[in-house]
Amino acid sequence: MATDSRKIKVAVRVRPFNDQEKEKNPRNIIKVLDKSTLMFDPDEDEDEFFFHGVKQTHRDITKRVKKKLTMEYDDVFDNTATNADIHEACTKPLVQSVMNGYNCSVFVYGATGAGKTHTMLGNENCPGITFLTMKELFREIDALSDVRKFDIGISYLEVYNELVMNLLTKSGPLKLREDANGVVVSGLVLKQIHSANELLDLLALGNRNRTQHPTDANAESSRSHAIFQVHIRMVEKKTGQKRTVKLSMIDLAGSERAASTKGLGARFKEGANINKSLLALGNCINKLADGLKHIPYRDSNLTRILKDSLGGNCQTVMIANISPSSLTYDDTYNTLKYASRAKKIRTTVRQNIVPSNVPKEFLVKKVNEQAEEIERLKAKLAELEEHRKLNTLTNATPPAALDETLLNTWTSRIDSCYASLLQAVQHNYALKSKEKLLNMRVKLKEQAEQIARIVTLDGSQSSEDIAKIEASIDRCGKQLASQEIDQNRWLERLQQAQRNRNALRHEVLQSELSSVLKTYMTGKDAEIAAAKATLWKDHVLQIAFTYSQENRLWHNIMQLSGEVIQNNYLLLRHLDRLDNVVLDKLKRLVKLNQRQRGVTFFDDECQQDLRSETNITDHSIDDIANLSDCSDDAVDFPPVVAGVKRTKINGESESETDHETSDPVSSKPSDAVERNVFKKPKTVSRGLSFKATSAAATRPTISRRTPTKTTGHGSVAKTAVATQRLKAPRLVVTNMMPAPAPAVASSSRKLGATSHTETGDDKSDTSDEQIGVGNIANSTFDIGSGKDDDSESLFSNVLVESNVDPHVLDKVLRRASMKGKMTLSVHKENRKKSPKRIGKSPRSINRSGSRANASATSVINRYRMMKGKEAAAVASSSTVPSTSSSSSTMGKATRFVNNNLENDSDRNRHNRLMGIKK
Numbered sequence: 001m002a003t004d005s006r007k008i009k010v011a012v013r014v015r016p017f018n019d020q021e022k023e024k025n026p027r028n029i030i031k032v033l034d035k036s037t038l039m040f041d042p043d044e045d046e047d048e049f050f051f052h053g054v055k056q057t058h059r060d061i062t063k064r065v066k067k068k069l070t071m072e073y074d075d076v077f078d079n080t081a082t083n084a085d086i087h088e089a090c091t092k093p094l095v096q097s098v099m100n101g102y103n104c105s106v107f108v109y110g111a112t113g114a115g116k117t118h119t120m121l122g123n124e125n126c127p128g129i130t131f132l133t134m135k136e137l138f139r140e141i142d143a144l145s146d147v148r149k150f151d152i153g154i155s156y157l158e159v160y161n162e163l164v165m166n167l168l169t170k171s172g173p174l175k176l177r178e179d180a181n182g183v184v185v186s187g188l189v190l191k192q193i194h195s196a197n198e199l200l201d202l203l204a205l206g207n208r209n210r211t212q213h214p215t216d217a218n219a220e221s222s223r224s225h226a227i228f229q230v231h232i233r234m235v236e237k238k239t240g241q242k243r244t245v246k247l248s249m250i251d252l253a254g255s256e257r258a259a260s261t262k263g264l265g266a267r268f269k270e271g272a273n274i275n276k277s278l279l280a281l282g283n284c285i286n287k288l289a290d291g292l293k294h295i296p297y298r299d300s301n302l303t304r305i306l307k308d309s310l311g312g313n314c315q316t317v318m319i320a321n322i323s324p325s326s327l328t329y330d331d332t333y334n335t336l337k338y339a340s341r342a343k344k345i346r347t348t349v350r351q352n353i354v355p356s357n358v359p360k361e362f363l364v365k366k367v368n369e370q371a372e373e374i375e376r377l378k379a380k381l382a383e384l385e386e387h388r389k390l391n392t393l394t395n396a397t398p399p400a401a402l403d404e405t406l407l408n409t410w411t412s413r414i415d416s417c418y419a420s421l422l423q424a425v426q427h428n429y430a431l432k433s434k435e436k437l438l439n440m441r442v443k444l445k446e447q448a449e450q451i452a453r454i455v456t457l458d459g460s461q462s463s464e465d466i467a468k469i470e471a472s473i474d475r476c477g478k479q480l481a482s483q484e485i486d487q488n489r490w491l492e493r494l495q496q497a498q499r500n501r502n503a504l505r506h507e508v509l510q511s512e513l514s515s516v517l518k519t520y521m522t523g524k525d526a527e528i529a530a531a532k533a534t535l536w537k538d539h540v541l542q543i544a545f546t547y548s549q550e551n552r553l554w555h556n557i558m559q560l561s562g563e564v565i566q567n568n569y570l571l572l573r574h575l576d577r578l579d580n581v582v583l584d585k586l587k588r589l590v591k592l593n594q595r596q597r598g599v600t601f602f603d604d605e606c607q608q609d610l611r612s613e614t615n616i617t618d619h620s621i622d623d624i625a626n627l628s629d630c631s632d633d634a635v636d637f638p639p640v641v642a643g644v645k646r647t648k649i650n651g652e653s654e655s656e657t658d659h660e661t662s663d664p665v666s667s668k669p670s671d672a673v674e675r676n677v678f679k680k681p682k683t684v685s686r687g688l689s690f691k692a693t694s695a696a697a698t699r700p701t702i703s704r705r706t707p708t709k710t711t712g713h714g715s716v717a718k719t720a721v722a723t724q725r726l727k728a729p730r731l732v733v734t735n736m737m738p739a740p741a742p743a744v745a746s747s748s749r750k751l752g753a754t755s756h757t758e759t760g761d762d763k764s765d766t767s768d769e770q771i772g773v774g775n776i777a778n779s780t781f782d783i784g785s786g787k788d789d790d791s792e793s794l795f796s797n798v799l800v801e802s803n804v805d806p807h808v809l810d811k812v813l814r815r816a817s818m819k820g821k822m823t824l825s826v827h828k829e830n831r832k833k834s835p836k837r838i839g840k841s842p843r844s845i846n847r848s849g850s851r852a853n854a855s856a857t858s859v860i861n862r863y864r865m866m867k868g869k870e871a872a873a874v875a876s877s878s879t880v881p882s883t884s885s886s887s888s889t890m891g892k893a894t895r896f897v898n899n900n901l902e903n904d905s906d907r908n909r910h911n912r913l914m915g916i917k918k
């Protein structure tokens, strides 16, 4: 930073005589010798001295000797000088110094009326140096505006009676304080300006606010020190270098002697304070001139404010205004002496460049970082350029940048749409599942009702059971009706959700993110499909469980029916009352049972006969299991189970695939009838039934078979085949009801041992197992062909002797009317292996149900026939003791019957049923 030690520039301006002075014809005490020199109190012009009319050669001794002091200053302006001349010589150079960053001060000094204000402010015809300097300043600012940025603020203060006032706001007094930057006026706010005119307006405003009072010397005497300051902040646009400078224009109050003003009272006090501050100023100037270190700036507020201008970092110009009149001889002399003293003051000036406090290391680091950033950006640019070229070569459309916000908006919409769809799907499936399960229960109950109507003895028991079944069916119907509103509501919501999804899909295809969103929606579709699959699986499991319970019930009915049938067969044969019709039915029953045994697949050819014979189909099961007909939503997704026929709500049949559409089976008229079976009934239809068709041949189905009995020579080959088929896990149904009384079993063994040795013990053992054990393999319907010794017959393992056990008969009747309580249990070793079989059991149930119908009808017919014969036999042999070992067949039968009765109650009931009278 450049520093320079310079003296204060002192200029003396001599004003012309004013009118008042001219009237008094004073002597001119100032003689301007040249531009920098004047002579104070020069000799007067050589006026000739005459004494008594004679010119004298010696001076008039009555007159004072002239000082004829020659004084030299930086600039001396005579009375012809104008303000412009003053500006050009004194302040214009200061403007350049200001622009170079130096603080500058101009203050005018002089006695009252010496022309200070005239020099500083001037008038309209002759603007003062302040105006001219400011104009020059703004001219320089405009010239440098391309390279620098300027901020300009001004302040205008006055020190009156030692009080600092703000002339621009007419406020104060303000306090002075000192900091590192020098003396600061507390609370002073700079007024920012942008042009010279603004500055002059503010200057005029301040002047109007300045304290002025007329004195003898000056009608408009300024009675205060006025300090006009321009604060300029300059910023180099290229380098960012900052400079703050201050230009001070100070118009001091008159430095006249108090006596000369002839002031009194307030004016005297003004004068005293003015002189005090000027005295302090004089002292400071003297000490500064003498080079003393301690300068008494604090003696007055004026010197405090001018401290920087006098002895600090400032280029200062002092313009001493003097009057040439001898009337102000002393004031002029004092002014000149002050000016001469001020000339000796040296100030040290330096450029006010704001130093940068940023460490060099920081700057180096910053530069390095920026260099690295430039390199990184260059590499990135090159990479992008390479991409662009590559895309141009491959004609590939550059992938659109993913707009995260847009993507999130889309995914939120899709999520919301699919959440609604999933909810609707779940409700629809649940309601549809419930509807179908209820319909299934209704059908099962109606089958039970049919059996109950058939299997009855006197009708009273049956009507009570039928009423219960009908009540249960009615409850199911009410449940179906009650959920109809819910189903319709959720169906509408499902359809709306599907429409929304389709509309959204269309929007997605039109969007700029279509490729991403299509994939996203496909995933959502898969979620819906998975949810449907889960719902469908749960539905099928419920069906399977219901059928498994039904199946177990029928097995028990069949078990007891088999025992009754066999006993009745033996009895009829014993009575020789068998006819061909009954025998054919029994044989058919046996044949049906044989087909049931073992495990076989649906496409097994041996099943074809059975299928055609029983007219059984799984088509009705398919309809029950199928849930996809609750909406047309399946159009958008692949079918969950191949081959599952879907039924629309409006009743139109629709296949999942084209292949299925061409399926002639599905287009059968009977299909529509069958679908109607599962529609919600307004009132429960009594005509519901498992209608059998021959469809569903395309789906492999596992049916359950039990092993063929191994007794009898002719069954060895069949046993081998059956054993091979039994590699699959077996489901063993156990009747948890109490086993028949041991007495019955023992009597059977006894009967076999005593009456039919050809049957062997194994047959008796088998007979033992048949009773009380629910293994369907053991609950046989093997009935002899009518020839006991026919070992080649399929019916070789016939129990020749038997009777009609009232226990067994009663159980058949009860269980057929749905009174029996059954429990399903699966052997541990089969639990993990056989669950799938549970779901496939309904076919077996249908078959067993048909057989049960046949057997029950046969039992009843045989019973009624037997009752008539027994009545006749009893009547003819009434004299034969019941305990005798008569050789007659009838007597044997009667004895066996009675021997099997445990107590009187049973015996009486048996006799009543058999028509035997005591």
Ligand SMILES: Nc1ncnc2c1ncn2[C@@H]1O[C@H](COP(=O)(O)OP(=O)(O)OP(=O)(O)O)[C@@H](O)[C@H]1O
Pocket: 014, 015, 016, 018, 079, 110, 111, 112, 113, 114, 115, 116, 117, 118, 119, 215, 217, 218, 220, 221, 222, 223, 252, 253, 254, 255, 321
């Ligand atoms: N150089 C000049 N040329 C013509 N007239 C002048 C000049 N200097 C001063 N005058 C006139 O003299 C009178 C007094 O001048 P001015 O008011 O400037 O004195 P001053 O020093 O400011 O007095 P005070 O200290 O009392 O304010 C004014 O009328 C002014 O016009």
